[in-house]
Amino acid sequence: MTNALFEIRNLKHRYKDRIVLEEESFDLYPGTITGITGPNGSGKSTLINILGLILKPTEGALRFMGEQVVPFSAIARERIATLTQDSTLLKRNVSENVAYGLMIRKDTNDLEKRVAESLESVGLPFSSFARRSVKALSGGEARRVALAARLILKPQMLLLDEPTAHVDEHSSTMILRAVLHAREQWGTTLVISSHDREWLESISDRTITAFNGHLFKEERINILTGPFEKRGNSWYKVGVTSCDCNIPVPMSPDRNRSAIIPASALYLAHDSSRIPDNAMIFKPRIAGISLSRNKEHLYVSLSGSDCCLVSIINSSEAGSFIPGQTVYAYYDPADLSFR
């Protein structure tokens, strides 16, 4: 595919000798919504800042619209806008803050009208907010002003790092509405990070998971964090609380790393006869079943260890698995990776 809007190749970003993000190949396509989820410190913000050309990666190539770009590259500067996690407002009034991006682009036709539209789009009436000092804004209002300041630029690509974190429900709704509206109107390519996987999946075309500086592009992944324990000849991920079973892992794992099994590589069966010989097998209980966004398959959540595991099955198999059942779950050791 060559029609990617943004391409990342052989990226490696270090912070004080520690690799905080590593990715061989990652593409963003025009008009799509990409969600990024993952725990704190997993590399979400690093990825957003690299995509937003705020951070220069230690190694690797970035291409935007087919052109090699680095921070301050003119082509990207004009077209990419980012709402960083801790973005601050300038020491000016609300309307000057919203107009800032246009002012520096010297694009000031109908400025007041556009500022008004942008403010209204995030649910802040121009008449009562325009002249207000940024000091007099609530957290949610400040976040919406910051978003309005990016939306007014009609960016080709808009990156939002935790746009709804620490924001009240009303603000959160207004932010989401404005962002989705932007994509509808201008075909803006969106990248949104959030802790809230459910919410992300409900709006994104695809959701990737960041973990320990790696990006997992599978729909769902299962992360097995330690402790691992040896029983007999095998190693297990041992549940700490409310565990029905322990999950076998194929080799002696590095204690400091976590094991990753994509949800699509975790299979379910009612009897063990059809399970391949080399598979790792355990017997969890089905906790719940939900339909994926594209309605093509089902997510089966398994109450396994202290984390909730997910398997993906075809919607045609819907009838054969019922919550509460105990089933065989298995995976090919080749699909497990340590990170």
Place this chain on the structure above:
Amino acid sequence: MNQFKKAVLILLGLLVVAVPCFAGSTLMMATTTSTDDTGLLNVLAPVFAKETGIELKWTATGTGKALKLGENCDVDVLLVHAPEVEKTFVENGYGVDRKEVMYNDFVIIGPASDTAKIKGKSVKDAFEIIRSKSASFASRGDKSGTHVMELDLWKKTGKPLPEKESWYIQTGQGMLQTIGIAAERKAYTLTDRGTFIKYESDHKGNPPLVILVEGDDVLKNQYSVIAVCNKHCPKAKYDLAKTFSDWMVSAKTQKLIGDFKLLGKPLFTPNAKK
């Protein structure tokens, strides 16, 4: 941003207006504070400019620094009053054409009651009486021309300086302040006549301190004009300096100096050698 631009424009505008114009030939002179403070140069400079077309600019400092400015070629001409040092200056090849122009004089003043009885005595006698009676005496103590003169006068009495005596008050301040302190302490002091005239007029002609000793030859303060030597300083405007020193000793200018009055009293006596 508009307001900021406006402020910058106003500032730049002020600067343009404020640039003084430098035009015509100018002569740079170093002199001592006394000629500037009394206002003599304010009278002489415009007349000089009118008659010769040369603008006279001067910087007034201590005698020592004035001579240093000449040595460093920063000025073209000097008007100073330290005959001994001036001679060395000329001998060292820094200056030429030293011409005596005028003098003013120092006076010894003290309380009108004159408890030590020095009125009308010679300077040497007056100083000896002050010392023997331990009468309070205020000294500038700041190495100024007046202070140097005072130390010289003590030396002429042939006895050591009364530096550590309790009656000897070193003020470390200017002449006017020193006179003020002397008045407070009912002390005697040595001052140039110009400053005393000013002090006298400040007290509406009825000052607590009065002149007790004057007219003694040793109290004379000779002013001379010296051109900075062209060989030592190739850039010095010797021809202008020469025009100035010739003009200073001309009969007309000498009369101008003699007619110069501070608060109605003459201050300088012209004494250029014909």
Place this chain on the structure above:
Amino acid sequence: MDFIIDGIIKALHLLVSFDSETYSAVQATIYVSGMSMIVSLALGIPAGFALGYFSFPGKRALRLVVDTLMALPTVFIGLVVYAMISSRGPLGSLGLLFTLPGIAIGQAILAFPVVAALSASAVESMDAQLRPTLMSFGVSRTRLFLTSLREVRFGLLVAALNAYGRVTTEVGISMMVGGNIKWHTRTITTAIALETGKGMFDVGIALGLILLLIAFAVNVSMSFLRKYE
């Protein structure tokens, strides 16, 4: 102490009568302080910005040096500048001695460490999120610098007003380098020194009040920068 009241009356008189000697000194003061402020701000703000913004080896030591230079005595600067621009000094051929630009050079040296040190402090106290925030708008490098400066404008204003205060009140440099030449290099402060030496305390106080008026005007005209602070 009549001369204080006399001084106030005299100050008003000098101002409304457009006394040419007073205005010459006021002009000289505005000229030299304006020139020295332009130079010291143009050099001091970028230097202070670099000092506060970037980290490099020896930064702390350099910062200490600049902070110390804030206490440079004016007579010392006057002496050094005199030695440099005296006819026999290395820059003597420029003919700067006894000129207003000569004084301005000395005052710029006086003001530079003040501007640099205080703007470095202002930049250091800048929000760490400002750079990523501005970059998220797609700023150019120049714009990043300019907007950052604007964000710390209050700190820079404090730096500038501090430097301005030192520049307009100093006597040592103006006296030593300018020579207090009437109609040319006589500034308000050297005029005060002269008048006080002559015992004209009332004129000295009048000139002091005029200097205060100028400082007040400068502060008022800069106060709009405090908006949104």
